[in-house]
Amino acid sequence: MSSLFDHQAGKGLTEMERPAIEGGGPVRQTKLFYGHQYIDDADIEAVVKVLHSDFLTCGPEITGLEEKLCKLTGAGHAVAASNGTAALHMACQAANIGPGDEVITTPITFAASANCALYCGARPVFADINPKTYNIDPDRVAEKLTEKVKAVVAVDYTGQAAELDRLLSLCHERGIVLIEDAAHAIGTKYKDRMVGSIADITTFSFHPVKTVTGGEGGAVLTNDDKLYTRLKLFQTHGITREGELMQSVPHGGWYYEQLELGMNYRMTDMQAALISSQLDKLERFSRRRKEIVARYNAAFSRIPEICVQEEIPESDTTRHLYILRIRPERLKIDRRQFFDAMAAENICCNVHYIPVYWHPYYEQLGYEKGICPEAEKLYSEMMSLPLYYSMTDDDVENVIKAVRKICAWYRKA
Helix, strand or coil, rough: HHHHHHCCCCCCCCCHHHHHHCCCCCCCCCEEECCCCCCHHCCCCCCHHHHHCCCCCCCCHEEEEEEEHHHHHHEEEEEEECCCHHHHHHHHHCEEEEECCCEEEEEEEEEEHHHHHCCCCCCCCCCCEEECCCCCCCCHHHHHCCCCCCEEEEEEEHHHHCCCCHHHHHHHHHHEEEEECCCCCCCCEEEEEECCCCEEEEEEECCCCCCCCCCCCEEECCCCCHHHHEEEEEEEEHHHCHHHHHHCCCCCCCCCCCCCCCCCCCHHHHHHHHHCCCHHCCCHHHHHHHHHHHHHHHHHCCCCEEEECCCCCCCCCCCCCEEEEEEEHHHHCHHHHHHHHHHHCCCCCCCCCHHHHHHHHHHCCCCCCCHHHHHHHHHHEEECCCCCCCCCCCCCHHHHHHHHHHHCCCCCC
């Protein structure tokens, strides 16, 4: 993991600036990365148990995980998936999105939130963000609504729930499906309801930097029986063994039918066992992340050269990412230089995200810069600070000390 960041350290600073800001050396001697999984003995034992069992895939751990997700969130149905991107593709397919349709989403997200529309032959439409919360702005969504729009993919960016009531109202007035990309938001509540049970379809990711991990893995949740049936079909090649769905009389106990063209988006039982074990620690994971966020907010809200992400009162957030936003009018350096200065202090940050339509592939599709000015401004000013369960109090203080040090050195008079 360090190879992603070692070459960045100190670049963007001149030879004269670097020793001065170090002030006798960096705030810590070892690198602190922006994210890291936490695996304990219970997690390992859960996976080993599966390896000794009769099922490595399509087994009881899958059903167990799906039931646990339903119990946790209050959703009627859950379908495990191979990863979060697969979950989004499944969601769009279940929503009958196809060629000629449009899907509205945010540009401040991983590309999968928009790519899922392309997989179905539809066109992503980007709506700008709220400059305070960094989530998709329902007012901007309303401006993009046309007869071609089939769905809205609202991302719970950093773990904070999107403005779900407003988005649901906008969608349901027009018969549009609201897909909640909750890849960041396992454990988050919206108006005391767990994310996963609110939108028409909700997707989760269990990538290692997420709050809960399976190495890889995802899930799709819904309360709609018809959507659930479509999700199950598409996840497994479009094939069913359910007699009530078959078009012919079964030939025997081995019989199955392919009813549509689906994908192999199944999860393994090893992944499911790991995720289930991790979910048992979700409350603890969430509590620690909230403690770190509160400490960051208390420290950074008193530094005028930076600002912190605002949170809507409806969201009780389990934060996946912590975003530091610099104020260029108060600093002598830009975000790139700030990022490199943090690396020189052995605090390895990241940036989430490059606006999706800035990527060369989207440029080739005809998207141009400038269509979401708030998102583009945010991108130029933000970086993700370290945030994960196993960070120590000293780690947190190192991050705060590094930010204070850089802000003090590069403060404009």
